[in-house]
Amino acid sequence: MNGEGKSSLGNVLEWQFGLPVLILTISGLGILSIYSASQNLSSNFSWAPLYLKQITWVVIGGLVFLFMSAYDYHRLLQYSYVLYVISLFLLVVVFFDGRSTRGAQRWLAIGSFSFQPSEVAKVTLVMMLARYFSTWPSSPGVLYRLIIPTVLMFPGFLLILLQPDLGTAITYLFVFLAVILLVGPWTRSLTIGFFSILMVLPFLWKWLWTPLRAYQKERILAFLDPTLDPMGQGYQALQSKIAIGSGQLSGQGLYGATQSQLQFLPDGYTDFAFAVFAEQWGFLGVVFLLFLYYLLFMMIIGIGERAKDLFGVVLVIGITAMLGFCLLVNISMTVGLLPIVGIPLPLMSYGGTTLIMTFAVLGVLLNIKRRRFFS
Amino acid sequence: MKQSDNLRRIQRRLIFLRLGVVVVLAILLIRMWYIQIVQGEEYAILSEQNRVRMVDLKSPRGLIYDRHHNLLANNIPSFNLYVVLDDVDDRQRLQEHLSVLIGMSVEDVRITMDRHDTPRLPLKVKENLTLKEAAAIESNLSQLPGVAIQAETERSYPQGNVAAHVIGYVGEISAKGLKQEKFQDLVLGSAVGKYGLELEYDRVLRGRVGHKTIEVDARGHERRAIQVKEPIPGDNLHLTIDLPLQRLAEELLEGLVGVIVALDPKNGDVLALASHPTFDPNVLTRGLSVSHWNQIRHDSRKPMTNRAIQGQYPPGSVFKLIVAAAGLESDSILRSTSFECSGRFQMGNRVFKDWKKEGHGLVNLHKGLVHSCDIYFYTLGRQLGIEKLAQYAEQFGLGRRTGIDLPAEKQGIMPSREWKERVLGERWYPGETISVAIGQSYVTVTPLQMATLIGTIANNGLQYQPRVVRQLEKRHDGTFVDIKPLRSGVVPIQHDTLIALREALRDVVASGTGRRAQLRDISISGKTGTAQVVSLGKVESEDAVPRRLRDHAWFVAYAPSDDPKIAVSVIVEHMGHGGAVAAPIAREIIAEYLHSDRVLRVM
Known part of the structure; x- marks a missing residue:
């Protein structure tokens, strides 16, 4: 193995249990935030406090994680297209027969259980791409090979956008572009240029977006996603900034976080979980949390760098792009860098589908990491 | 190119992914530092203003008795409905909801609200709620942002028009009246003597207004009292009247x-x-x-x-x-x-x-x-x-x-x-x-x-x-x-x-x-x-x-x-x-x- 010259940090990363512990720690912090943010909601959600449900999701997610890390991922490789087609089918079903909340049709109910097919599609998209590019031919510069994945990606993107779910659609597109870019046949300089533009794009967006008049923004956003409550955007953005800012260096503590507990900050258990966390634990807590995410990403990318086949590498690229984009956009919108679009914070926001799918895909990654010894 | 070369080539590109992650986290960290450390103080004040509010506690007016301790002017409890308009996100919905609960026409509620020009101060929408109305409001409070019921007192003259010219009557102080120096210790909605002894002995009867600092939630509803300064009731008058x-x-x-x-x-x-x-x-x-x-x-x-x-x-x-x-x-x-x-x-x-x-x-x-x-x-x-x-x-x-x-x-x-x-x-x-x-x-x-x-x-x-x-x-x-x-x-x-x-x-x-x-x-x-x-x-x-x-x-x-x-x-x-x-x-x-x-x- 190429273990020589590794830092002690690298050794920690090498540790088999590093990934599960990291994932559970971040989810645990998420549960804590949901617990405090949803305390006063109990009158509206009397059947089960949200943090208890989230714990259930984490337990189920953990089981899925264990299963995926044990299951031979090469079998998944074979099912990738099938899984992707199934999720496209689910998106079509939800389009015609989904349960709508706040004007968007996003949920599919099977008995008493309901989930969001768009969250599933994000992950199966990554798997589909990984499967496709795992047989990348040896001749670079063959652009026509991008046509098939584009054609496969597009209906999913469209169906999600039409739900409408702006946030997930953008994530979907970003994941696709990131994979194409990194796996694609371009020269290195082109890749660098394109990649950096991609990173700056969200901020360019701010400069394109900000000059718009308030009502124009409202109209555009309301058109793209009615659940966003454009009338309340300014309020939400301000309250979120107040929550985060008032955390100052060391935070207001678990029970002193008034912004979230007195519900000045709406949706503190889903899209604004980060703001709740930042109010409670302050800048020190935020540094700690971002460091955990840093470790997570480094660990994931490390797995890619040592994977034995292309499927693993592309999977890592897709997962990193997906989680990284969600992290960036979610936190950016809570601190007023981006307009508020409904994108959850990976592993922390409340939501069963996202959480279980994230756990599942991370389980596959652990699987890839473990199998590199055997293949 | 061999398959494994292709793998190596792409794996080498992952360094850009690492770079991207670092850049993203660095940007977020800088932004967080700016908001929490540089601007933290300001946001902490805003947060405090969000949740902490001062409520006036009106002092009960002094009672008036005749020479044989018969009551001539009394205070009777009155449940009054207040709304802080700043806490209301959808006025029309609130107006419709309230009109059903307190039996006022939507139009009347609307006019009352429109006339109020200090939306951060509580507006009295209705006095003397019946117990039934008060109960209906309380049980629907979670859907009534900015609404509060205050138990206050109302002046009442149990003897009716007997000695009316001596006792006089009170009225609510006007916003204009509050600006006068002699009314500076009063608050909006305070009763002030307008006639007779109520006017002559107003300073004695009015007592001193108290204050309560409360923590409110996003709907403007009280969660707990942080500090209470009880009002001092006004002095009672004992008259020579038989x-x-x-x-x-x-x-x-x-x-x-x-x-x-x-x-x-x-x-x-x-x-x-x-x-x-x-x-x-x-x-x-x-x-x-x-x-x-x-x-x-x-x-x-x-x-x-x-x-x-x-x-x-x-x-x-x-x-x-x-x-x-x-x-x-x-x-x-x-x-x-x-x-x-x-x-x-x-x-x-x-x-x-x-x-x-x-x-x-x-x-x-x-x-x-x-x-x-x-x-x-x-x-x-x-x-x-x-x-x-x-x-x-x-x-x-x-x-x-x-x-x-x-x-x-x-x-x-x-x-x-x-x-x-x-x-x-x-x-x-x-x-x-x-x-x-x-x-x-x-x-x-x-x-x-x-x-x-x-x-x-x-x-x-x-x-x-x-x-x-x-x-x-x-x-x-x-x-x-x-x-x-x-x-x-x-x-x-x-x-x-x-x-x-x-x-x-x-x-x-x-x-x-x-x-x-x-x-x-x-x-x-x-x-x-x-x-x-x-x-x-x-x-x-x-x-x-x-x-x-x-x-x-x-x-x-x-x-x-x-x-x-x-x-x-x-x-x-x-x-x-x-x-x-x-x-x-x-x-x-x-x-x-x-x-x-x-x-x-x-x-």
């Missing part, structure tokens, strides 16, 4: 326009003070519609005027007491000095008549007072001159306020040469002195001044300032503060003069013009009077005169004659001679007060 006597006074004046004032001559305590027509302070306190208010204000009978201290009437023959005193005191006459009364009195080319056409014959002071002979007093008045009359009248308190603890007291007029030149710019005509001598012309008095006058004579010249409040009860520590009777003056009058006046007053009732005031067991002294509204000239029958031009009937009295315990002044507008109408009223008051051995506390 409720049973006051009630009787109100009953006696029922349907009439007039005044009854009863005093204790030995200390100035006002036992009863009734002015009719009157009003219901409960109605005025609750706030009137503009049209209702205009109706009251423009009522020609002026129910809002406290005639006892604001009605200025010619004293008529009651004034003869002063003329008599002036005559004896200035040695112009002796008790035995007599004048011939033929029913006519000539001065220059003008003829003054006696009320009795055929005259009284030879009249001395006693007879002159007992039968209220005008000619006697014309003669005496001419002899004394206006200056002496004015001098003695002023000693008895005419032409100046009595100083009673009620607002807006009028002073009446006691004319003199100097007064006429100053006010009218004319010189004094001797003929006017003749009119003044029988209490007409420019002389005007308030019924309270007449009560004080007769009380002073009853009390051997010792004059007390009339008072309505005899005790303050400090509610915060339960102590009582007595208000001492205030002797406002000693009329320098000789004992012999007093004896002469008091003997005459006794005989007015015993055998003179005031016979209708007689009681079988108690000796009453009094004096009748008739205040001319206009000079009628030759009129055959009283009934031929329109009512609004008829004379006012006066009667002043004290009893028992030898040890006076009560002094009464009665005037009934447009009812002719005092002896006929006013004297029986005074008799009833005296009988009630001196016979009174009933259980005094009424519910």
Whole structure:
């Protein structure tokens, strides 16, 4: 193995249990935030406090994680297209027969259980791409090979956008572009240029977006996603900034976080979980949390760098792009860098589908990491 | 290219992914540092402003009791509905929701809300919620952002219109009024005295507003109290008013326009003070519609005027007491000095008549007072001159306020040469002195001044300032503060003069013009009077005169004659001679007060 010259940090990363512990720690912090943010909601959600449900999701997610890390991922490789087609089918079903909340049709109910097919599609998209590019031919510069994945990606993107779910659609597109870019046949300089533009794009967006008049923004956003409550955007953005800012260096503590507990900050258990966390634990807590995410990403990318086949590498690229984009956009919108679009914070926001799918895909990654010894 | 080369090539590219992650996290970290560390202080203040709010706690107003501890002004609990408009995100929805819950039209709720121009301060939408309405609001509170029910008190006057002019009423202070310095300790919605004792003793009654610092949630609903500064209740007033006597006074004046004032001559305590027509302070306190208010204000009978201290009437023959005193005191006459009364009195080319056409014959002071002979007093008045009359009248308190603890007291007029030149710019005509001598012309008095006058004579010249409040009860520590009777003056009058006046007053009732005031067991002294509204000239029958031009009937009295315990002044507008109408009223008051051995506390 190429273990020589590794830092002690690298050794920690090498540790088999590093990934599960990291994932559970971040989810645990998420549960804590949901617990405090949803305390006063109990009158509206009397059947089960949200943090208890989230714990259930984490337990189920953990089981899925264990299963995926044990299951031979090469079998998944074979099912990738099938899984992707199934999720496209689910998106079509939800389009015609989904349960709508706040004007968007996003949920599919099977008995008493309901989930969001768009969250599933994000992950199966990554798997589909990984499967496709795992047989990348040896001749670079063959652009026509991008046509098939584009054609496969597009209906999913469209169906999600039409739900409408702006946030997930953008994530979907970003994941696709990131994979194409990194796996694609371009020269290195082109890749660098394109990649950096991609990173700056969200901020360019701010400069394109900000000059718009308030009502124009409202109209555009309301058109793209009615659940966003454009009338309340300014309020939400301000309250979120107040929550985060008032955390100052060391935070207001678990029970002193008034912004979230007195519900000045709406949706503190889903899209604004980060703001709740930042109010409670302050800048020190935020540094700690971002460091955990840093470790997570480094660990994931490390797995890619040592994977034995292309499927693993592309999977890592897709997962990193997906989680990284969600992290960036979610936190950016809570601190007023981006307009508020409904994108959850990976592993922390409340939501069963996202959480279980994230756990599942991370389980596959652990699987890839473990199998590199055997293949 | 081999498959494995391709793998290596792409794996090498992952360094850019690492770079991307680092860049993203670095950007986020810098932003967090900026918001939490650089701007953290400002956001912490905003967060504090979000959740912490000051609520005023209105102080309960002091209560008002009569002299026997009967309640005259009370505070009753009232559940009031408030809305902080800044906390309301969807006004129209709230208006619709509220209108269903409190039975107000959406339109009314909307108008109330639109009129409110300080959205961060609570707006009172409805007073006096029923328990059912309050319960409906409380159970729907989670869907009613910005809404709160405050348990407050409302002023109530359990005796209705009894002593309304004395007690007065309160109203809510206006936003404009709050800017005045004297109201600086009040808050929006505070009750403030508008009339009567409520106005006069407002500072004492209002107490001190308290404050509560509360933590609110995003809907503006209170979560907990952080700090409470309790309000200090206002002091209670204990009055000199005797409720049973006051009630009787109100009953006696029922349907009439007039005044009854009863005093204790030995200390100035006002036992009863009734002015009719009157009003219901409960109605005025609750706030009137503009049209209702205009109706009251423009009522020609002026129910809002406290005639006892604001009605200025010619004293008529009651004034003869002063003329008599002036005559004896200035040695112009002796008790035995007599004048011939033929029913006519000539001065220059003008003829003054006696009320009795055929005259009284030879009249001395006693007879002159007992039968209220005008000619006697014309003669005496001419002899004394206006200056002496004015001098003695002023000693008895005419032409100046009595100083009673009620607002807006009028002073009446006691004319003199100097007064006429100053006010009218004319010189004094001797003929006017003749009119003044029988209490007409420019002389005007308030019924309270007449009560004080007769009380002073009853009390051997010792004059007390009339008072309505005899005790303050400090509610915060339960102590009582007595208000001492205030002797406002000693009329320098000789004992012999007093004896002469008091003997005459006794005989007015015993055998003179005031016979209708007689009681079988108690000796009453009094004096009748008739205040001319206009000079009628030759009129055959009283009934031929329109009512609004008829004379006012006066009667002043004290009893028992030898040890006076009560002094009464009665005037009934447009009812002719005092002896006929006013004297029986005074008799009833005296009988009630001196016979009174009933259980005094009424519910």
